[in-house]
Amino acid sequence: MPVEPLSHKEIEDRLAELPGWSLDGDRLTRSYRLGSHFAATAMVVHIAQVQEELGHHSDLTLGYNTVALSVNTHSVGGAVTEKDFELARRVEDLAPGHGAH
Numbered sequence: 615m616p617v618e619p620l621s622h623k624e625i626e627d628r629l630a631e632l633p634g635w636s637l638d639g640d641r642l643t644r645s646y647r648l649g650s651h652f653a654a655t656a657m658v659v660h661i662a663q664v665q666e667e668l669g670h671h672s673d674l675t676l677g678y679n680t681v682a683l684s685v686n687t688h689s690v691g692g693a694v695t696e697k698d699f700e701l702a703r704r705v706e707d708l709a710p711g712h713g714a715h
């Protein structure tokens with residue numbers, strides 16, 4: 615599937631379905647708070663598994679009890695594409711199981 619940069623309108627439409635996610639410059643970002651450092655660490659490992667499955671990888675930051683993602687698509691010069699939203703949706707789906715909010 616060819617990957618193309620999304621327009622600003624396409625990005626805004628997709629962000630409307632993803633509360634908590636936002637556009638920071640040319641990157642899709644969200645940060646989550648968890649109940650403990652270990653819970654945050656487990657979520658990072660889970661996200662890493664999904665990223666390997668998708669072949670698409672965020673900058674993934676583990677804090678004390680936080681997990682932050684920042685992602686765009688390198689292969690199109692660092693624009694936001696459907697692949698970034700696919701990853702964001704997958705992370706949203708796994709987040710409740712980790713008690714992340």
Ligand SMILES: C[C@H](O)[C@H](O)[C@H]1CNC2=NC(N)=NC(=O)C2=N1
Nearest residue numbers: 669670671672685686687688689
């Ligand atoms: C060959 C491999 O699939 C590519 O290098 C992938 C890996 N992960 C990636 N991750 C991100 N965020 N953007 C990419 O363009 C990208 N390309």
